[in-house]
Amino acid sequence: MSPRGRLIVFLLGGAGFAVLFVLGTVHLPDFGGTWHPYGERTVSNAVARHTPNVISSINFDQRAFDTLGEELILMASALAAVVVLRGVRAEQEETAGAHEYGPAEVFDALRITGYLLLPITLVAGVYIVAHGSLSPGGGFQGGIVLGSAIHLVYLAGDYPALARIRPIPVFESGEAVAAGAFVLLALAAAGQVTAMNAAVGAEVGCAVVLVLAKFFEQALLVRTSS
Amino acid sequence: MSHLAYLIPGWILLVGVYGIVTSRNLVHAVVCLSVAQSATYVLLLVIGYRRHATAPVFSDIKPTGDVVDPIVQALTLTDIVVGATVTALLLALTVQVAKRRGTVDPDRLRSLEP
């Protein structure tokens, strides 16, 4: 179809959808209303189970099966992204010459800041994961923080060091083991919020590191000589 | 007028879909897809809002019923992380398309029908 034909079809569909959407949402309860029965039930359940963070209670206790599904989506996408991007070795052989990822030339101030921030961020990430049942946070959020934290090494200019501290097979296995632990916890022992947070945090962290690792390999591959 | 808040997610969704329809770059299309996804988050959170209520975390306050709906927050939270990894997968596929076909312009990719 021509771009104009495509646009016309979309405009007709979009206009119709907009009309239906407006007509439908008029009948929604008032914005900011007080009628949330399911929410109120979960709040009282969370309080009864001594989990101050109601959202964590929902995710890991009352509706743990949902979170299991989401976990597995995460694992599947991360592993799939790794598999889809797997051609790098063959490409390295195809283009002649040596390849390396060199450290970048950066200001000393940047390098020192990065190295100083790294342990602080890691500890913050572990804190967010561990206190997921008590205060805002949890495995998903903390896992992202952990996964991104080690990339401060790259931001400080030293990609080869990053590549050394995150061997891909270890993180693949780590991710899978954490996901397996979560499957067992969710189906057999739902309610162990702290343990589940830890499993999720490990899994999300490993997934983020893995995916970024493969993308880095694609983007930063440098041919040094020909 | 309070229902204006519900129209915003609809608008975001249309913007995202418009972006995909008129896209000239597959990376742009994948990012527009995540824009469309964020419309669902906004819709969920707008539905869960309660006026003059606080966050459903009782680490520093006494347990009370006057909190926003935690269910939609839980749904949105897991969806965000999942959305990020699915976007990663689609971008990985886009990278491979760029390498194998030499272009990321949907107009220049030939049809899959022989």
Add this chain to the structure above:
Amino acid sequence: MILQIAVGLPFLVATLLAGTGRWLPRVAVDALATLTVAVLIVLLSLVLASGGTTVWLGGWREGVGIPLVASPLTLGLTLTIAVVALAALIVSWRYFAEVQAIFHALMLLFTGAMCAFVLTEDLFDAFVFFELMSVVAYALTGYKSEEPDTVHGALNFGIVNSLGAYFTLSGIALVYARTGQLGFAAIGKSLREDDALVTLAFALICTGFLVKAAAVPFHFWLADAHAVAPTPVCMLFSGVMVELGVFGVLRTYVLSFSRAIPAADVRTALLVFGSAAALLGGVMCVLQRHIKRLLAYSTISHVGLLLVGVGLLDEAALSGAATYFLGHVGVKAALFSGAGLLLNRYETVDEHDLHGRGRSMPVTGTIFLLGGLGLAGLPPYGTWAGKAVMEEAGGVWLTALAVVASALTAGAVLRVWLRVFLGAGPSRSDSGDHEEAETRFKLSRLPWTMVAPGVVLVLGGLLLGLLPGHVIGRAVASYAHLEGPVPTPWTPAGVLSGLLAVAFAFGVAVLGLRGYAPRVALLHRLHSGHIGDYVAWLMAGVTVFGLLLIAR
């Protein structure tokens, strides 16, 4: 407890394979995956034998927790899924010369996700496992990422299906706002009035499911994905994944919206979309020369018929639709395994390139012949039995639609059989694309593990029509209460329409051999592979579905 183990087992073994697979030998990985699915079949059968059960996960009761409902219908579906998965895994033993354990992990995740989607009776939970099923499907489609068409097809698949899922999530949010519940049964109790919000929510929720079911105009992704996915994966896609979209629509309506939206409105919308898919799929099928793409369009057509049968929202038609689904599973999965055998031996699935070369593969040829007759609806195939019952419930127009659609699709398959396996028709000199074989070596003799599953499946589909009707009738009773005797397909009208469809199919096949093909360049231009086109049609489709629901 057995149900939880059954649901969790594929997931657990998938994580095991993902974590340790790179150090295990290929034999161990194959064995572990196959054994897991076999154990799953045993566990599900045990639950079925005990009459089914309902499990509230985590011990949380109604109103808070998530239930898994194992009824005869859902257990029948999950057993079908597991059996096809087993067949696909057996085919993949010798099919791939070299494959990483991640493939098996993804297949197990796929199987587990589909089973969980069927068993759960919570709307958001169903959405989550629907998403899991979809994401793993994108990954499996794009598995051979060295091929340019593969990643392009997987990307189209990924974007269109994800967008559909986001529409579904929007609908779920709106339902939650209205009812404050997320369980199917709980929502059904609360939804009473039929206003614009309920209609909008239903239309949005069905969008994601209809995209998966490849109803027209949401169908563009299916042919792209099937053409490039590995053969064992296509068996699962066409056999069960696409049909789960239809099940999603049925379950959502029957359990949640049936007291709010009158059946007549929903019937109109589903019949229009299903008929469009049946006809368009049939026409596109005849136009193809790439065998896997041809089979993909035949899936669109047959699932369109399934959607029509389910959309009648009638007790008799539903039991017919269930039989039709089971017959189609056997036939379609077998046809895809046959296509895979051709691809492996000759490195191409272009019909014209393969002219006459199938003469040395008699078993594969038989699979194609039996499969084609099954698609046409020859008695006593399961497809025939289901169609006959649906036709009786739907009337003359449905009979005409079914005969035309199956004649077109079966005609295309029979044309392939005649041209490739009997060498009929003129040979053309222009050649199609050379495809890289999915196995990197050519097997001199096809191993029985690659042929047997196809043979068993197609024979199963063939004999299904002999099954006494009340077995399936009782299973669907939880969704549609059958009063009176179960309709039987062995009526004069039923047998006649089946034979008529077969005769027309042979006619279409012979015409196709002679080179008669409708010159519809417009259709080819529409199926352009351009993601913007697909998404524009998706938007238009949502609007049309919504309008059909409102129209009285």
